[in-house]
Amino acid sequence: MKTVNWPSLQVLPDAATDAVVASGLLPELAHGFGGPFHFLLPDAFTANLRALQDTLAAAGVDGFVYYAKKANKAAAFVEAAAENGAGIDVASVAELREALGHGVRGEHLVVTGPAKDAALLRLAVAHSALIAVDALDELDAVITIALSGQVRPARVLLRALPSIQPHSRFGMTDEELATALDRCVQVGEALRVEGFSFHLSGYALQPRADLAARLVELCLEARVNGLEASRISIGGGLPISYTDADSWHAFLETQRPVHYHAGKTFRTGDFYPYHSPASGQTALAALLQTQPEDSQGTLAQVLKDAGVELLLEPGRALLDQAGATVFTVQGVKDRDDYQLLTVNGTSLSLSEQWFNSEYLPDPLLISQDPAAPTGVFPASVGAATCLESDMLTWRKIAFPRRPCAGDLLLYPNAAGYQMDSNESPFHDLSLPPKVVIDHTDRPRPRWRLDRHFT
Template identity: 50%
Template sequence: MLISRRLPERPLAGVRPFALPALRHPTVSTLLADHRVLLADLLDGLGSPLHVALPEIFGENVVRLRRAFADAGADVDILFAKKANKADCYVSSAATLGVGVDVASTPELVKALAGGVPGHRIGVSGPEKDDTLHAIAVQHGCLVAVDSISELRRLAATARLARRQATVLLRSRTVGQPGSRFGMSAAERGTAVGLCAELADHIGLRGFSFHLNGYSGAERARAANEMIEHCLDARRYGLMTAELVDIGGGLPVRYVEPRIWNEFLAQNDPTHYHAAKDFEDFYPYGGQAADQTAHAIMRHPVDGGESLATKARRHGIRFVVEPGRALLDQAGFTLFRVQQVDDRRESDGYAIVTVAGSSFSLSEQWFNSDYLPDPLLMSAQPTADELFPACVAGSTCLESDMVTWRKIGFPQPVRRGDHLVYLNTAGYQMDSNESPFHDAPLPSKVVVRLGDGETAPRWRLDGIR
């Protein structure tokens, strides 16, 4: 079995597919180069698509992110945003590494607790949480981000019945995004702070959080600075435990080399996509890496010029961060089996490769976008090099079920039975939008550990130990 590595030459816009080779962790490269028979056997045995989870790389990302914050002089607690991937193995790794988990539903909270993460390391976010989620969070001492005055009153009532004190962050709208549906206005925040003082037996205010769309590190730093000021205001109100600022997630991941990404954006055109699909927006696949962004946020100058981290340290403020994608960078990939190839090169100039599975397993479609890094071709029948332009379709009856709208320049013809590898899919892509459409079972996840180099990789189904 062959993994084709040859990349096509850079195309002219609208003539040849543009190559966007995905960055690869050494562990991923080793698996694809030296253990492709194992991967093919797993795909054939467990079905297509198949998600491969690599929790050891998750651990490396934790170490790298911790170092970036420490180098910037910031005191930060990391909570893994569980919404980014449903696999149990990442929660277990977080528990082992002393990392917390951010959850937004009762099932997520139960899974975090079952995975070994103690309640005091779990953050509960999401708008207007229900009473069951409140009750479990209070019982286990979780940090609850409260979205409104009405939720604050409900949470206080739950804590009163449990004869406990709920640990709370107040989620506030920022100056930069006043129209967000999440969080309280300035007037509501003032009322909520007063309620925290009034209900101090049942509500323990620990600080403030916010929600931002986008990946601007500078905007996130400015919002965090606002929350520091809110903490200082709460202290003046007598709430001296206001010491936390939750900056959320939004730490971007670099999927492709920045130079290639910028060239792609300059040449991008609807003719590069099936049916001349015109996308308005893409994830910043060639942007700044997560650890660089984390460092830049904490070193961002605020007020008179001191860094955000310096100001926080001066006032005894600690940060909470909720990375999802950033901790899953390179920590998994997805395999599809080719089910059919409709060669339309003579009529349309490209082929349509249909895989066993659907675009629900690559969730960029949810955002009306395309997952752009090139998939790799694993072929059991290597042939001479021949550029083979093709998009990739799912096997459902939906016209819009395109796994990849963009025309990929495969280095040889794709055949029925070949396998496609989509790299770096652990962060949001794998399972955020998966559905048992057509009564198809949800794809399996296998947890793979590479070993010491002399023994074969070990694998197990996620959730089975």
């Protein structure tokens, strides 16, 4: 093969994942399921959750964490949230039922998403869930339910349209918010306005701090009219780091179309930022120490001075290192300077393709042939479908052993959005099952199937 400097993106080390690989369990699971599967590490979820909770406490900020369930359908993470004092962010009847069924109290649910249907709103009000109201007609629907003889008041946040993203389809304009507040005052005790929220794309901290401070101002103004207005939700948007800074920047500088099957090109701006200077709890700490525009102190101080509770709805940040996806190599084709692997699954189980992008962390080759040659063996990874575009990894990964049929490919740190956001039983292929690894500190990890209802 030609000598080529193949770009690589190694993930940060994770002892729990390494322990699962070292245990020898994965080949047995691959044989038992006869197809791709995901394994979940709920202990990592719990550790991430506690780190966010500890960060809020260290800053002296009253706060509450809702897990954004859309990031992964698994029940194991809902159960971990319920056991560790967190709530769940849901946007459908099925998600709400799942959360309740796995131990989350109704008052620890926040219902988000645009144009919620009537059944979802009725369930939310009946179970005292907090509703992020996205539009005036939705507010009218909530008011109608609240006035229909409900024992408990309907709990709402009013979602503001971010001024820096005026074309967002989420939230109400200043004029609409003023109208909404007037209607809420008129309704009286049947409706409890607990505060305001926003949906902001991107990961920059300063815009999020600026908008959070604006919501605090809205709370203070709403209190003048007798409304509770004691909480704001800033959504998710806490980045995580899959790799270190040097590896990420070196990858971006090195990668070229020649490094991808068929000369595939991606806009680097469409890649997820696989390294962030501040991630997870450090990103939250940095956000709380950010000084909002036109404020005299940090965001933490703004919140404390106003007596406003901060609500968070992270998904990816709670799922960092909480699972991986495993495929079996079914076939190998040799090309001029690389191989084309076909695995027993589809790219729909790596949902970055949904965003016209690619999941960039290098997959781990778990060789099943002790005699396989070692060296540098570049290979791209295709799916077991009839679609030319169905590639799990367009990039030619420089594997340290020659891949062979029967080998396993492990895609690391895939719990956040990758596993199931875009899954489909295309070709009548079964959806990959989720295996929960309860204890990675045992000589032989214990596992069970996830208890997701639907």
